[in-house]
Amino acid sequence: MPFVRSLLKLRRTILSSLFVCFAVGIFVSSVSAAETLTIYSGRSERLIKPVLDVFTANTGIHLELLSSGTTELVNRLKAEGDRTSADLLITNDAGSLELARTAGLLHPLNMREIDRAIPPQFRAPDNAWVGLSGRFWIVVYNRTMVQPDQVTSLLDLADPKWKDKIAIPNSGSEYLQAGVSVILATYGQEKTRQFLQGLKTNADTQVYQKSSQIVEAVAKGQIPLGIVNHYYVYRHLATQPDAPLAVVMPDQQEGGMGAIMNVAGAGIVKSTKHLDSAKLLMEFLVAQAGQKLFADLNKEYPLHPGVKTDPALVERKNFRAALVPLTKLAELREPTLTLIEQVGLR
């Protein structure tokens, strides 16, 4: 066993050099922290890093990104308290931001740049969080398998005729929780429970961790329908224009609740030691240039009224959104989760 023996000889060298590296690694990371903003991001890295890279290129401020689940990160901020290294929280859901705000984790902002760029319904009253991009919870379907007029409302998907024909995100995803909250606020406990029950039966094992997987599965014809945020569909179509995908903007019928809207947004963490740089980043994200990145790269609806939506998308003025205010998503979260657990969504 010459290999083992030489490894043994090397042992001391290996161990001590690793120790040194370890110590140096920690030292270096704490030194460079001065010019760095730390961002907790509940959005997929793919969707936010390109935007942040532009900011770094413009300002030279380095951004350290921790990508994880939104709820997980809010839990983490709560536990870390004032000791957190995070300067900014970015999430895929307004409800989570409002929950973080009511828990006192976010820093209120008085910035004219924000007031001017983002309409008031898309941010907290004290600007502790600010919406950055809009998304709608839509039904995506495979054109070869479903006719356009077969689905008009999300609630149709609970119909037994869609058994084993729909794909849904898992119940931990914040936009599913937010979507259910809107339905709950509009239709009440009983109807929402029936809807979830039907959805659960129809989806069965087709419960996905990521929306991009749902779109992929629908595009391949593995499953006819799915519920996702709209931009996953348009991002897919941007790279594969021939995919047989189409979108239903749901609940537009007379007296319907309107499409369920949510925003991805950001808030500055209360205990930040880099408030000025963090404000700079906020300013960049709400300004026209930043908003255009969300619109062009991600196919989201920019919230800045002066920025154009990607032409592939349904024009914003051509459909109605549900009337539940975003801040209400926070107080609805608890009853929504209880309902989801009672039904036993995966």
Place this chain on the structure above:
Amino acid sequence: MSTIRQQLASPLQLVALASAGILLLPLGYVTAQALSADPAVWSRLWATRIPELLFNTVSLAASLAVITLVLGVSTAWLVTRVEFPGRRIWEGALVLPLAMPTYVLAYVYSYLLGFGGPVEHLWQLAVGPQARIFSPHSYWGATLVMALDTFPFVYLLSRSALLSMNVSFEEVARTSGVSRLSTLWRVTLPLMRPSIAAGVALVILYVVSDFGAVSLLRYQTLTYAVFQQMTGRSDNTAASILSLLLVVFALIFLITERWFRQRSRFYQTTGRYRAPQRQRYGWLGTLAVTGYLALIVGAAFILPASLLIQWSLSPEAQATVDSRFFGFVWNSAILAAGAATGGVLIGLPLAYLASRRPTMLNLSCLQAAYAGYVLPGPVAALAVLVLFTKLAPVFYGSVLILIVAYIIHFLPAGLQSLEPALQHMSPNLEEVSRTLGLGIRETWRRVTLPLIRNGFVVAWVLMFLQTMKELPATLLLRPVGFDTLAIRVWMEASEEYFQLAAPSALLIVLLSLPALALLVSKDWRAA
């Protein structure tokens, strides 16, 4: 007899007690949290999720027990009892799947068997354009992937048993007129039972605590559900309840397994050991044997590894191999080195005391260190998280908390090579050194450590390897800027960016190979 007071006075003793405490406390906290939960949460979980999760977990474990048993024992028998060209190569190749983390194999197979994937295309060419194969995102998919990944545990132990078994038992049976098949069934296999049981037990514990494969294959098990609860809810009550169930399940299983093993012990009866004779088959038999082994090794290692290489060479994947990528490599190395070093430092006093002064106290400290066996990654993460937020919130979000979780989770693996190393060394040597006038410290430095360093190195390497591949605890606890190779694989693979995940996955496999060689060489000849 030394009194408790004297024992406690020894600093080593204090270290051992403290380590045992650190290892057990998290488990205690999770249990307390689960038991103090609102009964309504319990009953809601019982009414909705728990039956499904328990059924899924148990049925997966059961089918894997059967499949790995067949695969492991048959391959071990072939390479030890049959002579065919390339036998020695196959003997080594059958261990290779252990270098492949479950999540890597899972993502390769979700491409291969996926809807519209290459296997389905082949199947459609053969059967007809509308034909479908089973989805990898199912019970069968999870079973296939986990079986290919874990059968080497059974193979390794069965192989050792077959090599060390005294052939006279079999020969007696044969001379008494029992047929070959019947001898295998009535003599050989029963003699191998303890080894097979140990191998299957390893498989089951591995499967029950796996997160990577089941999350990528969307198969709902208890471990996966704990992770989902932790990431999707603002309080950890439900996660603790599911964790407790998982721990109880693993404990029941471990205890039953120990009990069965104690009831069946076989000893070498005489010193007249002879190596078994290897049979030669005709060309047809040789072909069949080679084909069988090639199919298994091909499916479990060659095919996935070649796909990873091919994907890694694609321009998309090459673009991701930049300075950032080397940062991930660096993070993996630092975390794994930290955990392995910490694990050896904590494990050594525990193992040392238990072998040199086997008092009740010392033995229970050692047993406490084996708690990691019943704490799957997400549960270890949850436990450490709950503990630290209650006792020492300063460390939340630091490297320390993650390393503690690793140590809790992987210490059993390390102890398994530290313990025998210490037991094989006679205490007389230390005593001689003391009577010749060396102090305790000098004795340690000049006698004990040099003698056990082999076990020491193997333990370190094993823990390093396991930590480097670890996924769920890293996902949940990593500090800012500490993405590892495993995290990158999972992030890309879970969005089905197979090519982008490949370089990290390939590197993990490559780094695992030398460690695997070291591990296998340890007991290769000893068998």
